[in-house]
Amino acid sequence: MxxxxxxxxxxxxxxxxxxxxxxxxxxxxxxxxxxxxxLLIGGEEREPLQGGAFATIEPSSGDHLxxxxxxxxxxxxxxxxxxxxAFEAGWRDLAPRVxxxxxxxxxxxxxxxxRELAVLESIDGGKPIRESRDIDIPLSxxxxxxxxxxxDKLEYAVPGMxxxxxxxxxxxxxxxxxxxxxxxxxxxxxxxxxxVVLKPAExxxxxxxxxGEIVQxxxxxxxxxxxxxxxxxxxxxxxxxxGVDKVAFTGSTAVGKKIARQVAGTGRRLTLELGGKGAHxxxxxxxxxxxxxxxxxxxxxxxxxxxxxxxxLLVQEGIADHLLGRLKQRMELLRVGxxxxxxxxxxxINSHAQLQRITEFVEGAxxxxxxxxxxxxxxxxxxxxxRPTLVTGLGGSERIAREEVFGPVLTVQTFRTEAEAVAKxxxxxxxxxxxxxxxxxxxxxxxxxxxxxxxxWANTFNQFDAASPFGGVRESGFGREGGRQGLEExxxxxxxxx
Ligand code: NAI
Ligand code: MG
Numbered sequence: 029m030x031x032x033x034x035x036x037x038x039x040x041x042x043x044x045x046x047x048x049x050x051x052x053x054x055x056x057x058x059x060x061x062x063x064x065x066x067l068l069i070g071g072e073e074r075e076p077l078q079g080g081a082f083a084t085i086e087p088s089s090g091d092h093l094x095x096x097x098x099x100x101x102x103x104x105x106x107x108x109x110x111x112x113x114a115f116e117a118g119w120r121d122l123a124p125r126v127x128x129x130x131x132x133x134x135x136x137x138x139x140x141x142x143r144e145l146a147v148l149e150s151i152d153g154g155k156p157i158r159e160s161r162d163i164d165i166p167l168s169x170x171x172x173x174x175x176x177x178x179x180d181k182l183e184y185a186v187p188g189m190x191x192x193x194x195x196x197x198x199x200x201x202x203x204x205x206x207x208x209x210x211x212x213x214x215x216x217x218x219x220x221x222x223x224v225v226l227k228p229a230e231x232x233x234x235x236x237x238x239x240g241e242i243v244q245x246x247x248x249x250x251x252x253x254x255x256x257x258x259x260x261x262x263x264x265x266x267x268x269x270x271g272v273d274k275v276a277f278t279g280s281t282a283v284g285k286k287i288a289r290q291v292a293g294t295g296r297r298l299t300l301e302l303g304g305k306g307a308h309x310x311x312x313x314x315x316x317x318x319x320x321x322x323x324x325x326x327x328x329x330x331x332x333x334x335x336x337x338x339x340x341l342l343v344q345e346g347i348a349d350h351l352l353g354r355l356k357q358r359m360e361l362l363r364v365g366x367x368x369x370x371x372x373x374x375x376x377i378n379s380h381a382q383l384q385r386i387t388e389f390v391e392g393a394x395x396x397x398x399x400x401x402x403x404x405x406x407x408x409x410x411x412x413x414x415r416p417t418l419v420t421g422l423g424g425s426e427r428i429a430r431e432e433v434f435g436p437v438l439t440v441q442t443f444r445t446e447a448e449a450v451a452k453x454x455x456x457x458x459x460x461x462x463x464x465x466x467x468x469x470x471x472x473x474x475x476x477x478x479x480x481x482x483x484x485w486a487n488t489f490n491q492f493d494a495a496s497p498f499g500g501v502r503e504s505g506f507g508r509e510g511g512r513q514g515l516e517e518x519x520x521x522x523x524x525x526x
Contacts, residue, residue, distance in 0.1 A: 055157065055368050059148045061234065064095040067103055067257060068240040070110035071250025077102040082259070084233055087154035087376040088367050088411040096233045099256035101265045104225070107254040108271040111196040111223040114251030120193050120221045124180035131179060131218055134246040135172035138211075141242060142169065145235055149207055150367040152234040154376030154412070155330050157368050160207075167492055168211035171510075174494035175215035178515055182220065185512045189521040193221030194297060195273035197518070198266040200287075201236075202279045203229035203378050204333035204434075210236050212498075212509045213276050214253065220518040222274075223252050227266050229279075230259040231379045264290070272296060274518070278335070281432075281458075281503050299507025299517050301335065301499055303432040304460030307453035308338030308489065309443075309475065312347045314465035318487065320354050323438070326463060326489040328362060328374055328416050332436040333382070335504075336461035338489050339433060342452055345442045352418070352440065356401060359416045364405040374405075374436055377412040386414050386435035393419050393428040393439075424455065432458070446471065450478045459502035463489045482508075 064081065066073040080098030085091060099107075119127075138145065145168075146160040155164070182191045197217045201209040210226060217224050228236035236255055243253045256262055260283070267275045267287045274297035277287050281302040291298045308326050310319050326338030343351050367375035377383040394400050402415040417437045422429045429439055443449040453462055462481040464472055472486045482500040485491060492498065497511035508514050 055147045056151060059144050059151065061094050061148075061151075065097060065233065065237050065257070067097050067099055067107070068237070068253070068255040069103070069107045070113070070254065071244065074106075076100065077106070082230065084152060084231060086151055086411075087231075087378055088151075088408070090380075090411055093152060094234065096230070096257045099227075099258040099262045099265075103256050104262065104265040104269055107225045107256045108196055108198075108266075108269050110251040110254050111225050112271060114249055115193070115195055115223040117249070117251075119223055119249060119252050120195075122221070124182070124221075127219065127221060128176045128179035130246060130248050131172055131176035131215065134243060134248070135169050135176055137242045137246050138165070138169040138172060138239075141238075142166070145207055145238060147368065148238060149232075149235045150375065153203060153206055153232045154367050154378050156372040156375040158370050158372070159330060159375075164205055164208045167494070168207045171208075171211040171215045171494045175219035175515075179219040182515065182519065183524075185515045186519065186521055188524055190524045191220070192520040192522075194518060194520055195222060196271055197222045197224045198227070198269060198272035198275045199224055200227045200263045200266060200275070200277045200279065201229060203232040204330060204335070206232040207235045207239060209278050210239055213278075216509070216514050216518045217276075218252065220515060222518055225254045225256060225266060225272070227256055227258065227263045230257070233257045267291065270294070274298065276507075276517070277301070281505075284505060297517075299499075299509075300505035301507070301509065302460075302503060302505040303434075303458055304335045304337065304500065304504050305340055305430070305432055305456045305458040306336055306338045306461035306463065306481070307340045307342055307456075307479070308463040309342045309449050309453055309465065310344065310347070310351065311449075311464075311466035311468075311471065312344040313467045315467065315487070316347070316351065316354065319465040320351070320358055322463065322465065322487070322489045323355060324358055324362070327438040328436050329490055331374055331377055331414070333378055333434050334490070335432075336483060336490065336498075337434075338461070338463050339438060340429070340453075340456075341438055341440045342443050342449055343440065344449075345444050348440075348442045352420070356418070359403040359418070360405075362403060362405060362416050364403075364413055364415060365408050374416060377414050377435065380412055382434065383412040383414060386433055386437060389428050389431070389433045389435070390417060390419070390437060393422075393426055396426045396428075398422055398426060398428065424452070430456065446474065450475065454478075454480045457503040458500070460500040460504035461485070
């Protein structure tokens with residue numbers, strides 16, 4: 029994994045900024061976790077109206093970390109009202125260059141507090157510190173910088189159109205990239221002059237709440253960002269709220285469909301970034317050393333809790349045995365364990381529920397006749413862990429071949445021809461990501477035109493950049509995040525007067 033990451037552009041360049049930071053066992057001393065957290069509404073930390081709370085735990089130990097407020101309908105009402113108030117009181121009318129200054133300040137403060145954000149992200153969510161430190165937090169800051177730059181140039185983002193903000197944005201995010209998904213949603217929303225009610229995922233609220241604190245520190249007007257913590261019911265209350273002008277959701281396809289039904293016919297806007305079952309196609313002419321690092325990165329990065337993970341490996345028949353042998357050797361080198369150890373490759377599974385889901389998938393595959401291979405990595409005694417896993421001997425109709433596992437589990441199938449590779453890659457209801465490894469440029473173009481996926485990577489995987497739009501087709505959702513296209517999702521557009 030180290031090698032795969034060090035080949036990548038974005039992560040490493042951004043990481044240089046943080047190179048003085050060497051986390052250690054004492055890393056946890058740089059964060060302070062309160063026993064209990066309120067909601068952020070109208071610039072104030074408030075107790076939830078019905079007083080409910082739930083625990084967030086540390087997945088690498090199972091230990092209790094803090095009590096998080098359970099927001100209900102009444103809290104969502106207040107948060108939406110606060111966001112509406114801030115929108116109408118001036119955020120929407122602010123000179124764009126002033127709005128830009130606020131967002132630049134926010135971006136700088138995220139950099140200033142990057143260590144704290146990274147350590148807290150790894151404690152509450154289980155991901156390796158190397159990833160939160162070098163990827164999640166730098167990319168989050170980059171997202172705010174990028175969108176701050178657009179704030180006073182929106183007329184150039186959508187030429188020929190007059191732009192206006194939409195209003196109050198209801199944003200519901202998952203637990204796999206808690207800060208980064210908040211950044212992907214908040215940065216364009218704010219840059220376009222909207223205000224936000226954010227609902228973090230229930231297992232990973234702490235960094236969103238820290239981000240709320242940073243927004244306060246950046247002195248954004250009260251009510252521009254509101255955070256209502258809670259689980260699915262809280263999210264459903266936000267998605268259904270008539271005062272929310274747009275719902276932006278990232279999470280499972282099942283919940284995305286529910287939200288689409290709630291929003292249908294209301295005239296409110298919606299973008300959905302849902303599950304994936306990314307095909308990762310390796311041709312027999314591929315540069316094998318790099319391809320193996322790419323395969324490892326594509327499925328074991330962030331424990332495979334990645335919507336665009338390369339979770340279905342398709343290998344050309346002639347190299348399949350050799351490649352699998354090499355891949356198995358490489359998997360033995362992956363260290364599974366303490367997320368705060370900078371040598372860790374695979375951290376903790378985010379929750380007990382997710383560990384159960386992954387386990388069921390793999391046990392199910394075995395009972396459907398697949399062969400399972402797992403690395404021999406020693407696992408810590410406490411907490412939630414799953415070894416890097418390969419599943420072979422698939423027919424293609426097994427549950428594990430069709431549904432998103434969202435764990436460190438790679439299915440492997442072979443193909444003979446390009447046409448067969450495309451057919452197998454597209455044999456899914458999802459369409460978020462795909463990858464192709466080949467030395468032939470023409471073949472890359474041929475494949476990219478045929479693969480049904482929002483993002484196709486060639487001779488690399490999991491590359492992200494704020495300037496590059498990200499999103500799915502088919503049951504992976506609709507709408508784009510990032511780039512010029514992502515801005516349009518947060519704007520009302522009218523033809524400009526000639
Ligand atoms: P989920 O879709 O239930 O959770 C994502 C977010 O939606 C959380 O903030 C949650 O509180 C919220 N939510 C849940 N029910 C809601 C509702 N009815 N209305 C509005 N918001 C609601 O995903 P979950 O249960 O955490 O994970 C289950 C599976 O979903 C995973 O195993 C994985 O396959 C998939 N998943 C995919 C993600 C992706 O980015 N592709 C992200 C998270 C989960
Ligand atoms: Mg947690």
